[in-house]
Amino acid sequence: xxxxxxxxxxxxxxxxxxxxxxxxEWSKHKMVPVHRHSFWYYMGGIALIFIITQIVTGMxxxxxxxxxxxxxxxxxxxxxxxxxxxxxxxxxxxxxANLLILALFFHFFSTYLMKAYRPPREITWWTGLYLMGLVLxxxxxxxxxxxxxxxxxATKVGMDTALRIPLIGHQISTLLIGGSTLSxxxxxxxxxxxxxxxxxxxxxxLGIHLLLIQIHGTSAPPWFxxxxxPQQIYEKFFPNFILKDFMGWMVVLNILAILATIYxxxxxxxxxxxxxxxxxxxPEWYFLAPYQFLKLFPGxxxxxxxxxxxxxxxxxxxxxxxxxxxxxxxxxVKRSKIATYYGVFLILAFIILxxxxxxx
Amino acid sequence: xxxxxxxxxxxGGGWVIGIIAIIHVFIxxxxxxxxxxxxxxEQMAYKRQDNRIYDYLKKHSLFxxxxxxxxxxxxxxxIWWSISLVSPNTTELVIQQxxxxxxxxYVVFVCELATFFVYYYTWDRISQRLHLRLAxxxxxxxxxxxxxxxxxxxxMLTPGKWLITHQWxxxxxxxxxxxxxFLRLVIMFGLAGMYALITSSRLKDEDLxxxxxxxxxxWLLPVFFLGPIIGYWYFxxxxxxxxxxxxxxxxxxxxxxxxxxxxxxxxxxxxxGTILIFTFVGPYLNPKGFSLKAAILFLxxxxxxxxxxxxxxxxxxxxxxxxxxxxxxxxxxSQVQQVNQTGYLNSAHWALATLGNNPTPLQTGxxxxxxQCMSCHTTKGYRGMDKLIGQRDLNGIKNLLKTLQQTDPxxxxxxxxxxxxxxxxxxxxxxxxxxxxxxxxxxxxxxxxQ
Numbered sequence: 001x002x003x004x005x006x007x008x009x010x011x012x013x014x015x016x017x018x019x020x021x022x023x024x025e026w027s028k029h030k031m032v033p034v035h036r037h038s039f040w041y042y043m044g045g046i047a048l049i050f051i052i053t054q055i056v057t058g059m060x061x062x063x064x065x066x067x068x069x070x071x072x073x074x075x076x077x078x079x080x081x082x083x084x085x086x087x088x089x090x091x092x093x094x095x096x097a098n099l100l101i102l103a104l105f106f107h108f109f110s111t112y113l114m115k116a117y118r119p120p121r122e123i124t125w126w127t128g129l130y131l132m133g134l135v136l137x138x139x140x141x142x143x144x145x146x147x148x149x150x151x152x153x154a155t156k157v158g159m160d161t162a163l164r165i166p167l168i169g170h171q172i173s174t175l176l177i178g179g180s181t182l183s184x185x186x187x188x189x190x191x192x193x194x195x196x197x198x199x200x201x202x203x204x205x206l207g208i209h210l211l212l213i214q215i216h217g218t219s220a221p222p223w224f225x226x227x228x229x230p231q232q233i234y235e236k237f238f239p240n241f242i243l244k245d246f247m248g249w250m251v252v253l254n255i256l257a258i259l260a261t262i263y264x265x266x267x268x269x270x271x272x273x274x275x276x277x278x279x280x281x282x283p284e285w286y287f288l289a290p291y292q293f294l295k296l297f298p299g300x301x302x303x304x305x306x307x308x309x310x311x312x313x314x315x316x317x318x319x320x321x322x323x324x325x326x327x328x329x330x331x332x333v334k335r336s337k338i339a340t341y342y343g344v345f346l347i348l349a350f351i352i353l354x355x356x357x358x359x360x
Numbered sequence: 361x362x363x364x365x366x367x368x369x370x371x372g373g374g375w376v377i378g379i380i381a382i383i384h385v386f387i388x389x390x391x392x393x394x395x396x397x398x399x400x401x402e403q404m405a406y407k408r409q410d411n412r413i414y415d416y417l418k419k420h421s422l423f424x425x426x427x428x429x430x431x432x433x434x435x436x437x438x439i440w441w442s443i444s445l446v447s448p449n450t451t452e453l454v455i456q457q458x459x460x461x462x463x464x465x466y467v468v469f470v471c472e473l474a475t476f477f478v479y480y481y482t483w484d485r486i487s488q489r490l491h492l493r494l495a496x497x498x499x500x501x502x503x504x505x506x507x508x509x510x511x512x513x514x515x516m517l518t519p520g521k522w523l524i525t526h527q528w529x530x531x532x533x534x535x536x537x538x539x540x541x542f543l544r545l546v547i548m549f550g551l552a553g554m555y556a557l558i559t560s561s562r563l564k565d566e567d568l569x570x571x572x573x574x575x576x577x578x579w580l581l582p583v584f585f586l587g588p589i590i591g592y593w594y595f596x597x598x599x600x601x602x603x604x605x606x607x608x609x610x611x612x613x614x615x616x617x618x619x620x621x622x623x624x625x626x627x628x629x630x631x632x633g634t635i636l637i638f639t640f641v642g643p644y645l646n647p648k649g650f651s652l653k654a655a656i657l658f659l660x661x662x663x664x665x666x667x668x669x670x671x672x673x674x675x676x677x678x679x680x681x682x683x684x685x686x687x688x689x690x691x692x693x694s695q696v697q698q699v700n701q702t703g704y705l706n707s708a709h710w711a712l713a714t715l716g717n718n719p720t721p722l723q724t725g726x727x728x729x730x731x732q733c734m735s736c737h738t739t740k741g742y743r744g745m746d747k748l749i750g751q752r753d754l755n756g757i758k759n760l761l762k763t764l765q766q767t768d769p770x771x772x773x774x775x776x777x778x779x780x781x782x783x784x785x786x787x788x789x790x791x792x793x794x795x796x797x798x799x800x801x802x803x804x805x806x807x808x809x810q
Binding site for chain 2: 087088235239240241243244246247250251253254257258261262264
C-alpha cells in the first residue's frame, strides 16, 4: 500500500512539471491491430533497442579506442585483453551491429509486405529507408576501425567498388579515403563519420520516424481493414503492447548476450597495407548480396563496363522502394499485387545472393 | 584412467553428461519447488475454500506428474549412464565414499514417487484436509532428496576437510553444503513459478487466470532478492583459485579458455536479470497479454539460465573433478610424480592391452590423447585440438606440451584450467606427433592454408 502512495506522489510530482496526464490519456487511446502477422510489429522496437545498445557500447569503446594508424589496432587489443569487461563490451557492439541490421531487414520487408508505405505514411516510410541506409553506412565505417587485415582489405574492396560508380565514383572514393590509398586520413574520416557525422544525421530523423509512428498509429495490413468490424481486434498500445515490446527486448538482448559471450569478437593481425590481400576476403554478410550481384556481370557489356551496368541496375532497387508509395497507393488491386510480387522477389533475390556470395 | 574411454566425436563426452544433467536439474528442481507450490497453493485453496483453485491444482498436478516422474525418472539413470562412461573413476569414488547416502537417497526417492502418486490419485477421493497433509508430506520428502544429494554434489567442488581425513562426514558437510542447499531452494521456488506460468496461462476463467499468473510470478521473488545474498555466501566458500579464474576472464581476453568461467558467469547473471524484468513486465504487470507462447519462451530462458549456471558450477572445479584431489581426466593429484616416472600408459588400465605389441608412435600418441585428454577435448569439435594447436608445427606442439607438463603456475599459465600433462618423454613425443597429424583449420582472414 505504501508503495502505491509513493508511486502516486512521484507521478503527481512529474505530472505537475511535465504535463503527463494528457500524454498518458492519448497513449491509452492508441491501439495496435492484433492479427496473425502481429509478430512483425515488434521488429521496429527491436531495431530501436539495438540502436540504443550500439550508442551505449559505442560510447564505452570510445573511451579506450585511439583513431591513430599506429595505435588503432593495439588499442583494440588493449580493449580485448587488458580492460575489464572490454572484450564483452566490444563483442556486444560487434554482434549488436549485425543484429541491428538483421532486425532492420525484417522490419523493412515486413512493413513493405504489410503495405505500410501507403498514404498517409509515406514520410514514415522514407525516413525508415533513410535510417536503414545510414545504419548500413555505420556498419561499413565501423568495420575499418580495428585496422586489422580483414577489416583493412574488406574496406579496400568496398572502396574499389565505390570507385567504379558511374560519374561520381571517383569523388566519393576520394572524399572517403582522403587520397588514393587507405591511410591515416581514411581512418580519421571513417572514425569521424562513425562517431560524429552519422549519429548526428541519425538521431533527429529517428525522432521524426518515431513521432510519425505515434501520429499515424500502427499500420494494419489491407486484408485486416477489410474484415468485418467485430473481427478487427485491437489492443492498447499503452500499457499492453509496450509491455510485450519490453519482453521482446529482453529476448533479443539475451540473444545478444549469448552470442557475445559464447562467440566473443576477436581481432586479427594488424593491417599490412603493402602485403597482398588475404585470400577469401569478403564483405560483411549484409553486403554479400550486392557483392555477389556485381560478380555476375562480365568485364564489359558492349561499350560499357560490366560492373557499372550492374551498379545502375542495383540503384533501381532503392529507387523503386523510395517511389513505391506513389505507385501503390491502395487504389489499384493490380498494382498492389505487383508490389507484393516485387517485394517477394527482392526478399528471395537478397537471400539467394547472400547465400551464394557466402559460399562462392 | 580407467577403460572404457568413451569417444563422442564433435560434441565430446562431457557435453553428453551436460545436456542430460541440465535437463535433469531443470526437472528435478521442479520436483521440489513444484512440491512447495502445490502445498502452499492447496493451503490457499483450502483456506479460501476456492474450488476454482482446486480445479487448477488438479490440472497442474497432472502436468507436474508427467514432467517430474516420467521425464525425471528417465533422465536420472541417464546421468549415471553417461558419467560412468565419461568418468568412471569419479563415479567409483563418489559411490564408494557415500554408499549409505546413495542407498538413503534411493529410499527417499522411492518414497517421494509413491507419495506423489498417492497425492495425484486421491484428488476428490479423500478429505481436503487429508489431501492437504499429503501435499505437505510430499514437500517434506522431496526436500530430503535435495538435502541428501546436495552433499555429494558440493563435495566435488569443495571437499573441505575430507582431503585430509577422508571421512565421508567431512566431505558430505563440506563448506558449500549449506549455501548450496539454500541457493538451490530459492532457484527451485523460481522454477516452480515458471512452470506454473505455463499452466496458469492456459486457464479460461479470466479472473482466475490473472490471479494465478500474478501469484505464480511472485514465486520468482525469493530467487531474485535472496539469490544474490546466498550466491555471495556460496562464493565466499569456493576455493580462491577458482575465484581468481573468474577475475582472469573479466580483465583478460574474451577469446579462449581463460575467460570461459567469466563468460559463463556473465551469461548466468544477465539471463537471470532478464527473467526478473520479464516476470515483472509480463505476467505481473500485463497478465492479460501473457500468452502460453510467452510462458513457453519464458521457460526456455529458465532452462538456459539453469544450464549456464550449472555449467558455471562445473567450470569452477577446473582443473579438477574433485577439487584438490582428482583432476578432470581422472588423474589423482598425488599420482603426478609417480606416473611421470612409470609412464602414463602403464598406469592406465587396459591401455596397453588395447594398443597391442609394438605400437607405432602415432598409435601410442592417439592412445595417450584418448585416455588423458579426451574427457575434455575432441580432435575436431568442442574444445577441438585442431583449433587449439593452430598453426604450430611439431616443435611448437612439443613446446606447448612441455609447458603443460609444468605444475608450477608461474611456468604454466594453463595450470588453473587444465590438469598437468603426465607421461614419459617418449609418450609426450608420441602425443605431439599424433596432434601434428590433425588437420588445421584456416585462421580468419588468412585464407585456406591447403
